[in-house]
Amino acid sequence: MSWPPIDADHCLVSTAEMVALEQEWLASGLPVPALMEKVGLAMAAWCLQQPGLLEQGVLVLVGPGHNGGDGLVVARELAQVGIAVRIVCPLPLRQPLTQQHYQHVRWLGVPELEGEPDPDDPSLWIEALFGLGQTRPLPLGLATLLQQRQRTQPGRLVSLDLPAGLDGDSGRPFAGGAAMASATLTVGLIKRGLVQDCALAYVGRLHRIDAGVPRRLFPPFSNRFANRAVLMIGENDLQxxxxxxxxxxxxxxxxxxxLVVAGSERYRGAALLALQGVLASGVGSVQAALPQSVAAEIWQLIPEVVLAAALPATDQSGLDWGGWLAGHDLQRLDALLFGPGLGENGGDWAQQAEPLRTFPGLLVLDADGLNQMAASPCGWQWIRGRLGPTLITPHAGEFARVFPKISLDQPLEAARAAAACSGATVLLKGAHPLLASPQGSVHQLISGNPRAARTGLGDVLAGFTAGWGAQVISDQTTQQSLDEMLAAAALLHGEAARSCDQASTARAVASQLSAMVLHLNSPAG
Known part of the structure; x- marks a missing residue:
């Protein structure tokens, strides 16, 4: 069974997928007016649960299509409970159903602004201009108005479905900019663009409006999403x-x-933080090949770790790992973490990394491990020759070095493309990290803390995924795929960073991770 389930609470969809789903749903006989009414009522109910936003009245910006119709249903419902509501229609109304709702709202006595609204207006603006399927920049006048609104009244705009001017797939604003919402009420399923890092400033708090998407539109009743599902995971999925x-x-x-191969004379702390991440996972046995300066003290700092080697420095002050690795037996290991804080090596990657290529267990390539591979003539294609599974954990800069021909304009598709061509599982780090499998499925974390991007947390993450993955490899009874289990590890790391109340340092997060794993493994967990 998939984790998490492929359902309305977890699917992230492209705009094309959402349109296709709506068309199949409506083709079943569901009337469009009934769907609009249901959506608009749910949006109005959300607004009424935020009384502080409504105290100074509401202005609904009504667009020409069905998104504008949703806004008019909201305007009607708020007006009927005594909220001071006005509407403005910057563009001619195009859809007959939207025109009907407009006629009814005006009959109810809701006033309409004749000219352009004042961007300094203290009322809450409900932006219902375009919604799903935007493909071009906003008209200049609207773009300017929304920019002025953000400057003069930040936090006083709510968008319906998608902020106007925002690409629903990439999460990037079109030329000229986009509305900056304090909250976005998206309809049915969450669109992928809304949770990408580049969209967060425009989307604000994201809320899914449950339109009652039927279970029949998901597996096992439908083949939709079955093979290439993009699933969001968050705090609720810890259960x-x-x-x-x-x-x-x-x-x-x-x-x-x-086995952890990490650290150098310049980056000693990276090795220690990676080892703390490994130990937090609950793994049974941990060995480490470390720079000599760290190796001399490791028994006092982390006595649980068995020292496999104390390695000298290269001429570039990096870790000289090649000669030792060639003579070390890796066959009895389940996972190997290679990279945090290694610094520069200068050797022949393909020759020195041959033991890593033939290692049958999980190889986690992180940080300078990725940089050293990227600098070699073989680059990412080295991964394709691996005999065992590979997890790579790049941030955007490392990703660009490893995959220079893959654009990061759409990070989700970039991670998916990198996984497909390399055969590695790709954990692309960011405020909302992405984990893409070579088979095409993607998990995206949505409930982490963007402020958790701090020095050392990547080392802890690499160590934790290696330790967690080693247990998955050694556990012959698990029903989940390795990629799903690695996504679970990434979620635990993100939730530890979000929930840690001791401090925001990497060491504190590692300690929180250890406590969370202990709870999970307790009878009550």
């Missing part, structure tokens, strides 16, 4: 989080075995 279940009688070597 169903898949996790390794080693036998109660398992010894430490049966609970996952990890």
């Amino acid at each position: 169903t989080l898949p996790r390794p279940h080693p036998p109660r009688s398992a010894m430490k070597y049966e609970r996952g075995r990890v």
Whole structure:
């Protein structure tokens, strides 16, 4: 069974997918007016639950299509409970159903502004201009008005479905800009663009308006989304989080075995933070190949770690790992983390990394491991020769170095393309991280804390995914795919960063992670 389930609470859809779903739904006999009424009533109910926003009245910006019709239903409902509502129609109304709602709202006595609204107007603006399917920039006058609104009354605009001027797939504003909402009420299913990092400033708080999308439109009743689903995961999914279940009688070597190759004279702390992430996962056995300066102290700092090697520095002050790795037996390991804080190497990647290529377990390539591979003549194509599964954990800059021909304009599609061509699982880090599998499925974290982007948290994440993945590899009973289990690990890391109340440092987050895993593995968890 998929984790999380492929349903309305988890699917992230492209605008084309949403349009196709709506068309099939309406073709079943559902009247368009009934759907508009249901959506508009739900939007109005949300507004009424925010009385502080409505105290100074409401101005609804009505667009020419069905998004404008939704706005008019909201205007009607708010007016009928005594809210001071006005409407403005910057463009001629095009859809007959929207025209009918306009006629009724005007009959109710809702006033209409004749000219352009004052951007300094203290009332709440409800922006219902275009919604789904925007493909071109806003008219200049509207774009200017919305920019002035944000400057003079920030936080006093709510968008219906999609902020005007925002691409629903990429999350980027069209030329000329987009509305900046304090909240966006999106209809039916959440559009992918709304949760991308570049969209967060425009979307504000995101709320899904449940339009009652029928279960028949999802697997197993429909093949829609079955093979290439994009699923969002967040705090609520911790309750169903898949996790390794080693036998109660398992010894430490049966609970996952990890080797960490990390750190350098310049980046000593990266090795320690990565090891703290590994240990937080609950893995059974941890070894480490470390720079000599860290190796000398590791028994005092993290006594649980077995020192596999104390490695010298390269001429560039990086970690000289190649010679040692060639003579070390990796076959008894379940996972290997390679990269945090390694610095520059200068050697022949393909030759030195041959033991990594033939390693049958999970290889987690992070940070300078990615940079060293990217600098080699083979680049990302080296991954295609791997004998075991590979997880790479780039941030945007590292991604661009590893995959220079893949544009990051649409991060979700970029991660998916990188996974498809390389054969690696790609964890693209950001405010809302993405995990893309080589088979085409994508998980996106949506409930993390964007402020958690701090020094060292990437090292903790790399270590935690390696430790978690090692347990998955050693657990022969799991029903979930490795990619789903790695997505679960990424979610745990994000939730630890969000919920940690000790401090926001990487060490504090590692401690929070350890406590969360302990709770999950307790009988009550």
